Amino acid sequence: IFAWHWLIRGLNLNKNNTEKDTMKKTRIKEYDEDGCVIRINKEEEKRKRDTIKAFVRDELLSLTNDKYSGLPIDEALIKALIEGKRLTGNAYQRHLSFLVRLVHEQNFTDIKAAFDRVHHPYRNDPSKVRDIEHYRDRLIAGDKLVINELLEKFADVDIQYLRQLARNANKEQQTERKKRLALAEKTGQPFVEPSKPTKSAKLLYQYLFKLELS
Known part of the structure; x- marks a missing residue:
């Protein structure tokens, strides 16, 4: 009886394993x-x-x-x-x-x-990319003349939005710079200026890019 019980149990286990394997293959x-x-x-x-x-x-x-x-x-x-x-x-x-x-x-x-x-011919145009990056960097740096240049070049410029993004990007850059300075002082390693654009800097670039495409 015990031998028969273990035989049946073994067959059921094999059946369950086969069903699981089939389900796995089906889910692939x-x-x-x-x-x-x-x-x-x-x-x-x-x-x-x-x-x-x-x-x-x-x-x-x-x-x-x-x-x-x-x-x-x-x-x-x-x-x-x-x-x-x-x-x-x-x-x-x-x-x-x-x-x-x-x-x-x-x-x-x-x-x-x-x-x-x-x-979108400007998307892969190196000269256009450089122009947009130049405008972005000047805005973040607080260059007041760049606003007038953008107004002359583009008809639909949201100046308030541009200034807000520029201020946010500047704050984010300063925060990141302070973090790196603190880390350099703590570890004794040389200070490295942030190279990647911040979130607001990216948004600013995207907005300027859309202006170029419009």
Whole structure:
């Protein structure tokens, strides 16, 4: 009786292990709401999908239909994009997921690069980047003349917003500098000036960049 009991128990354990292995194998290949396979690094995959979704929603669907021929996409994707413009509500959300999958399959990197070359030419222009960084640094340093220069160059400048960002960036830089000075004194290591832009400095750069694109 005992031998039979242990035999049955062993068979049940093997069955349970087999079922668990099957479940694990089944879970390896999962699909998200956009129809893309979720692989081992789910967080990274989700970030990529969110990036594609934002690009499709904010950039591709805002283009006029005649602009799609200049992108490395096929006729099916062009038709799907045109179709997406007339949809709303849940139908739009489902179609957006479908568009994300198509863009992913047709090489998002190539599509994005082609889009930027035409619609955001300054993004990879070193001279424009230097100009924006120069304006940003002068604003943070408290240069009063730069405000007048920006007003002459751009029509829609939110001066109050610019000044607030510049003040915040200056405070953040001073705080970071004090931390580094204290650390240098404590450890005896040489003081190194902060090289990375602070949060407000990044926001200031982004705002100036948008002004260049407008």
